[in-house]
Amino acid sequence: MGFVIKNITVVSYNDELEILENVNVAVDGEKIAYLGTEMPDLSGYDVINGEGKTLLPGLVNAHTHTPMTLLRSYADDMALHTWLYEHIFKIEAKMDSEDIYWGSQLAMLEMIAGGTTCFADMYYFMDRVAEATAQSGLKALLSRGLINGAVLDDYSNDERLSEAIDLFKNWNGAADGRIRIAFSPHAVYTCSPQYIAAIRDAAQKLGAYIHTHVDETVKEHNDCVQQYGKTPVRHLYDIGLFDVPTIAAHCVHVTDRDMDRMKQKNVSFIHNPGSNLKLASGIAPVPDALKKGINVALGTDGASSNNNLNMWEEMSLAALIHKGKSLDPTAVKAEEAFKMATVNGAEALGFHDTGRIKEGYYADMIIVNISKPHYLPSHKLTSNLAYSAQAADVETVFVNGRMLYDKGDYKTLDREKIIYNVNRVCSRLF
Ligand SMILES: [Zn+2]
Secondary structure, three states: OEEEEEEEEEEEEOOOEEEEEEEEEEEEOOEEEEEEOOOOOOOOOEEEEOOOEEEEEOEEEEEEOHHHHHHOOOOOOOOHHHHHHHHHHHHHOOOOHHHHHHHHHHHHHHHHHOOEEEEEEEEOOHHHHHHHHHHHOOEEEEEEEEOOOOOOOOOOOOHHHHHHHHHHHHHOOHHHHOEEEEEEEOOOOOOOHHHHHHHHHHHHHHOOEEEEEEOOOHHHHHHHHHHHOOOHHHHHHHHOHHHOOEEEEEOOOOOHHHHHHHHHOOOEEEEOHHHHHHOOOOOOOHHHHHHOOOOEEEOOOOHHHOOOOOHHHHHHHHHHHHHHHHOOOOOOOHHHHHHHHOHHHHHHOOOOOOOOOOOOOEOOEEEEEOOOHHHOOOOOHHHHHHHHOOHHHEEEEEEOOEEEEEOOEEOOOOHHHHHHHHHHHHHHHO
16 A cells, blocks of 8 residues: 655656646555546545645765765865875774764765655775665665775785675665665776776676766876876776766766767766865866766765765756856756756666656655745746755655655654764764
């Protein structure tokens, strides 16, 4: 049995953007069973009144590092290289599996309350993140970030890669299919070509996706050109990494030719505007990527470089910053930003029957209160969602038809316990 949301406004992409007013949406088990103006037989169904509200697909945070919530406001206002090597890597070396667990649960509290239902996460001790994800009810593409030490010809005994393979074997398809496991070469500057090739082979053998950072900074771009004689995208393309379905975070300094290669190999372009601005990495060529038909999705990156996991803010930034850069007010439209944050993210992460409000799709949906002052008047709802909406407007969150959150109440996670433990591990770490 399931529930019906009555008289709600649905915003979702099918082939085109659809805004359906005063419709009823019925959910049976994990999936959307009915969407339309008729009233389905309600016997045995819970009924939710949707008046003054909108029902959207859950937001997809397509690039983050959830345990980095513990490092929020720990190292700010510095360049990526200094931030990463002099601060982040040093404190990360002290973090144990318990820290990772509580840090990721803190991220899940924040994501759920803001309407994120699915995320792509790259870190270490990922079995603990998988455990936290299973408990939270969220959907995720998880991967162990891989960095090689010595440059070797043969990585068949590499400890981290073996860990990633074990993670896949233990967790891929777990929690009723809510968890999928990817492989993550961290970046071209932390992985040798041989190591990237070994990771590609492992992913290919298991049918897994790749989640990596690509061309985030000018330094990464120039160093790669100097060391390998080619751009990061061309370098990864030549290694054959993109023969595996890939999500590429950042892509700030990719060239026109790079984007042709990304399109050719169906690589998803994960735009992280907040993180790129904060670390002064630059502004990614998203309007060009959209023109080429590349699948562009949105991510927050970790909470240490953002400093939040608020996908509404990313949507707004994505719709704004390209206008400012190009002096073209049509560069990224509100509807495009909304699409990046929903269906494009779900597609990028390989959750193909998710990301739309559509019969037969998984009921990953959020109810947003659009009767608050900052939505009025609603001349154009999609503009209000991209430019005016706040994370706090999210009232109710469902994943696979299960309610995870309702008006401040967490249904799967223990907020007080998580905050207590975050404070406890932080007093040891810092
Ligand atoms: Zn990242």
